[in-house]
Amino acid sequence: MVKMFKQAPLPFIGQKRMFLNQFKQVLNDNISGDGEGWTIIDAFGGSGLLSHTAKRLKPKARVIYNDFDGYAERLTHINDINRLRRLIFSLLDNCTKNKRIPANVKNQVVDVIKNFDGYINLHILCSWLCFSGKQIKTLDELFRQDFWQCIYRKDVDDVINLIKPWLDDMLRGEQRAIFEDKYACRIGEQNGKMIEFIIARIDDDFFNSTDLVRFVVCRHSVTKQRAWDLVSGQGNPPQVPFCAVQLMTNNVVIDDLAVMPMFGDFERCIAWTWLDSKTI
Numbered sequence: 001m002v003k004m005f006k007q008a009p010l011p012f013i014g015q016k017r018m019f020l021n022q023f024k025q026v027l028n029d030n031i032s033g034d035g036e037g038w039t040i041i042d043a044f045g046g047s048g049l050l051s052h053t054a055k056r057l058k059p060k061a062r063v064i065y066n067d068f069d070g071y072a073e074r075l076t077h078i079n080d081i082n083r084l085r086r087l088i089f090s091l092l093d094n095c096t097k098n099k100r101i102p103a104n105v106k107n108q109v110v111d112v113i114k115n116f117d118g119y120i121n122l123h124i125l126c127s128w129l130c131f132s133g134k135q136i137k138t139l140d141e142l143f144r145q146d147f148w149q150c151i152y153r154k155d156v157d158d159v160i161n162l163i164k165p166w167l168d169d170m171l172r173g174e175q176r177a178i179f180e181d182k183y184a185c186r187i188g189e190q191n192g193k194m195i196e197f198i199i200a201r202i203d204d205d206f207f208n209s210t211d212l213v214r215f216v217v218c219r220h221s222v223t224k225q226r227a228w229d230l231v232s233g234q235g236n237p238p239q240v241p242f243c244a245v246q247l248m249t250n251n252v253v254i255d256d257l258a259v260m261p262m263f264g265d266f267e268r269c270i271a272w273t274w275l276d277s278k279t280i
């Protein structure tokens with residue numbers, strides 16, 4: 001089977017992974033069948049994700065990818081990039097994701113980069129170590145920056161793979177136990193554009209449950225009001241895509257407070273997993 005990538009295989013700031021469905025829609029609306037006789041030009045090619053998607057969707061079309069950034073060359077060094085990622089990541093055990101890396105750890109990271117005997121790419125280092133979206137031109141300039149723990153992509157992918165079967169169970173109507181069978185999550189209202197999850201505490205007899213948290217993930221503006229209403233949102237709904245949470249405070253007991261931070265992590269993971277499943 002030919003693989004269809006849903007995201008660029010190496011980090012690329014500005015890749016259009018969250019817009020793949022809309023992009024496919026435009027292709028299908030304008031080009032019928034397998035694309036025979038068509039030429040699709042990806043002028044601002046970036047990671048090539050859109051060229052790749054176009055070629056997979058319309059295999060007979062001629063797809064021209066303008067590789068302005070030399071992304072294809074980066075892909076040939078993927079083993080070195082992974083090796084460097086692992087070396088840096090192993091230093092960041094005590095660093096919090098998306099937080100500043102302490103100076104002593106930063107110095108170790110700089111040493112690893114300086115001593116690395118393989119391919120080094122600034123764009124990739126920047127996506128791992130710099131504050132969101134920053135662009136750097138030289139290694140010296142990079143080393144003058146504060147470093148941030150942004151090496152997240154692989155972990156996010158791993159979590160998505162891990163949690164995907166949970167989502168599948170819930171989509172089949174099952175209640176999915178989380179946190180030692182004391183709490184469970186189920187899906188409420190859903191369509192392709194939004195989804196509602198409810199986390200409940202399971203009573204000791206396992207027959208009853210008490211709803212604690214309702215959260216929605218919405219990826220399309222036509223359902224944003226409905227999603228917002230489900231969590232009793234005040235004022236106008238946010239821009240899509242968004243995730244919003246309502247805590248049913250009247251139902252919460254003291255024991256639940258200890259697991260609330262874990263609920264937050266779970267909500268983010270399941271939200272990403274659902275969004276990811278929609279960009280296949």
Ligand SMILES: C[S@@+](CC[C@H](N)C(=O)[O-])C[C@H]1O[C@@H](n2cnc3c(N)ncnc32)[C@H](O)[C@@H]1O
Binds near residue numbers: 044
């Ligand atoms: C937003 S990114 C493209 C993202 C891409 N569609 C993807 O999904 O990965 C815009 C790209 O246009 C490139 N670019 C900027 N100026 C350009 C130019 N004058 N000619 C061609 N490409 C250019 C940038 O280097 C960047 O790779």
